[in-house]
Each structure stands twice: as structure tokens, then as C-alpha cells.
Amino acid sequence: MIFSLAPMEGITGHVFRRAHARCFGGLSRAYTPFLATPRVGRGFGRRALAELAGPVEEGVEVVPQLLTADADEFVWAAGLLARMGYREVNLNLGCPSGTVVSKGRGAGFLGRPERLEAFLLDVCGRSPLPVSVKTRLGMDDDAEYDRLLDAYCRCPLAELVVHPRVRADLYAGRPRWEAYGRTLARAPFPVAYNGDVFCTGDLDALLAAWPATRHVMLGRGLLANPALARQASGGAGLSRAELRRFHDELLEGYVAEMGGNAVGRMKEWWSYAGRSFEDPMAVRRAVRKARGLDEYAAAAGRVLDGMRLSDDPRFDGRPLLG
Numbered sequence: 001m002i003f004s005l006a007p008m009e010g011i012t013g014h015v016f017r018r019a020h021a022r023c024f025g026g027l028s029r030a031y032t033p034f035l036a037t038p039r040v041g042r043g044f045g046r047r048a049l050a051e052l053a054g055p056v057e058e059g060v061e062v063v064p065q066l067l068t069a070d071a072d073e074f075v076w077a078a079g080l081l082a083r084m085g086y087r088e089v090n091l092n093l094g095c096p097s098g099t100v101v102s103k104g105r106g107a108g109f110l111g112r113p114e115r116l117e118a119f120l121l122d123v124c125g126r127s128p129l130p131v132s133v134k135t136r137l138g139m140d141d142d143a144e145y146d147r148l149l150d151a152y153c154r155c156p157l158a159e160l161v162v163h164p165r166v167r168a169d170l171y172a173g174r175p176r177w178e179a180y181g182r183t184l185a186r187a188p189f190p191v192a193y194n195g196d197v198f199c200t201g202d203l204d205a206l207l208a209a210w211p212a213t214r215h216v217m218l219g220r221g222l223l224a225n226p227a228l229a230r231q232a233s234g235g236a237g238l239s240r241a242e243l244r245r246f247h248d249e250l251l252e253g254y255v256a257e258m259g260g261n262a263v264g265r266m267k268e269w270w271s272y273a274g275r276s277f278e279d280p281m282a283v284r285r286a287v288r289k290a291r292g293l294d295e296y297a298a299a300a301g302r303v304l305d306g307m308r309l310s311d312d313p314r315f316d317g318r319p320l321l322g
């Protein structure tokens with residue numbers, strides 16, 4: 001089974017994925033949060049370049065993700081990535097944000113299936129790298145997916161990652177597994193599953209329903225329990241010492257990158273990581289009000305050294321500090 005790290009803008013970037021690989025392991029692949037695609041003739045910007053240190057980091061294969069509806073820009077960026085040694089490029093067809101959708105990108109592209117199919121045939125033909133796609137089922141209604149799946153099946157994709165929700169769902173409600181099953185049965189290329197795998201029981205249920213599953217992408221479940229991929233492969237559960245080490249590596253990485261703004265970044269991580277503890281609301285209270293690095297480090301220390309870890313850490317559907 002392949003376990004990969006979901007792209008999560010502002011959370012699962014290079015600092016997170018390197019620290020995770022060093023402290024926990026269990027993932028063989030990681031997708032970058034969507035990168036700003038450069039104009040044709042230009043290079044990647046500074047922020048994107050920080051994400052693009054190389055195709056393999058700490059033994060984990062990194063797949064860059066692009067968010068664009070411009071075929072020339074996509075092919076140009078894929079060329080830059082090929083020269084940097086990457087082996088695959090991923091297209092984001094799931095981002096639900098209003099500003100992205102209004103420009104016909106991310107999930108917004110799903111509302112124009114003819115145009116999307118032409119785009120994919122074009123970029124798959126011209127891209128020097130194999131092209132994979134991460135998709136939702138449509139904009140408003142999962143009935144839209146039949147047309148989209150037909151289009152995908154006509155394109156030579158390297159892989160299709162299915163997050164079986166529509167844009168209007170955002171991250172709520174149950175993923176529509178049946179659409180994933182149909183994709184597995186029909187697609188002439190590899191298929192991956194993504195969405196609401198929060199514990200090994202969720203994974204077991206997915207595999208019982210769809211035994212042909214070969215790749216599961218983990219997002220919020222892995223944030224709440226960073227040992228999840230390792231556990232799912234038969235390894236040990238989360239320990240306090242490794243969570244402490246992971247926290248310290250994250251903090252150090254974010255401080256090096258953004259100085260005092262690292263506190264905000266760490267609070268976002270705690271929104272999910274608080275679920276590793278028996279009393280997530282006590283974690284929330286402890287870190288929420290911390291201002292500045294010193295206050296933050298003291299608050300985080302009280303949690304990491306003093307609070308009990310949960311016997312069954314798992315995300316429960318909503319971030320703690322949202």
C-alpha cells in the first residue's frame with residue numbers, strides 16, 4: 001500500500017514533510033501544497049522554490065502540485081520541474097476557494113468538462129513529465145462526475161487521486177465512496193483515494209469495501225495522529241517523545257523560515273495535533289492565547305510535557321482553533 005501526504009496549503013509544506021519523515025516515517029510520497037505557477041518564460045518564485053528542494057526528501061518522493069487553467073503555463077512549469085529532477089506533476093482540480101473557483105481553476109475547472117478534457121489532452125501530450133490529477137466529483141452535484149470520469153478515462157493520466165466530495169461540500173459530510181469505487185473499476189490508469197481516513201479502522205473499512213485500493217492519501221488524519229501511516233503499516237502508535245521531537249523540529253523550521261510568524265503557523269498545526277491528546281479542548285486553551293515565541297514555547301511545553309496523550313488519537317471532523 002502506498003501512503004502519501006495530502007497537499008495542504010499552509011500546513012504540509014517542506015518543513016512539515018521533512019520533519020514528519022525524520023520523526024515518524026510511513027509515507028512514501030508527498031504532494032506539495034499548490035504552487036504559484038510561473039508565467040511562460042519566468043522561473044518559480046521564492047516561496048515555490050522553498051518547496052522545490054528536490055524530487056526525493058528524506059526518502060519520500062515529492063510530487064509538485066500546480067493550480068492553473070492555462071495549458072501553456074502548465075507545460076512550461078512542468079518543463080522547469082523536469083529539469084529540477086521531478087518525476088511527476090500534479091494538477092489541482094479540487095480547491096474550493098471562491099477566488100480560485102471564480103477564475104476557473106481548482107474545483108472551478110470541473111464546471112467546464114469539455115474545456116477540461118481539451119486541457120488535459122493538450123498538457124498530457126506536451127508535458128515532459130507524467131501528469132497526475134487530484135479531483136473532486138464536481139461543483140455542486142456528484143452526478144457531474146460521470147461526465148468528468150469519461151473525460152479522465154480518455155486522457156493518459158499518470159494517476160487520478162479522488163477526493164469524493166463536490167466543491168459545495170467543502171470538507172463536510174461523508175465522502176461519496178461509491179464514486180471512488182466506480183473510478184477504480186473503470187480507470188485505465190492508477191487511482192488513489194483521499195478523504196476522511198482518520199484512523200486505522202477507517203482504512204480497514206475502505207479496504208473491505210474496495211480491496212483493489214493501492215494508494216491512500218492522508219491529510220487531516222495524519223495531522224491529528226502523525227503516526228497514522230506507520231500504524232497502518234503495522235508499526236507502533238504515537239509516543240510523547242517523538243511528538244515532542246516533531247513539534248520542536250516544526251517550530252525550528254518555521255522560525256528559520258518566518259521568524260515570529262511561526263507562532264501562527266504552529267497554532268494552525270495544533271488545530272489538528274491537539275487531537276493527539278486526551279483533552280483536546282485543554283490543549284486549545286493552553287496554546288490559543290500565547291503571544292510571541294517565548295510565551296508560545298512555554299505553553300507548548302506545558303502541553304507536551306504535562307498532558308496525557310489519547311489512546312486513540314484521531315481527527316473528528318473540525319479543526320480546534322478554526
Ligand SMILES: Cc1cc2nc3c(=O)[nH]c(=O)nc-3n(C[C@H](O)[C@H](O)[C@H](O)COP(=O)(O)O)c2cc1C
Pocket residue numbers: 006007008009010011032033034065092093094095134163171194195196197217218219220221
Ligand atoms: C487547510 C487545507 C489546505 C489544503 N490545501 C490543499 C492544496 O494546496 N492542494 C490540494 O489539492 N488540496 C488541498 N487541501 C485538501 C486536502 O489535500 C485533502 O483533499 C482534504 O483535506 C481531504 O483529505 P483528508 O480528509 O485526509 O484531510 C487542503 C485542505 C485543507 C483543510
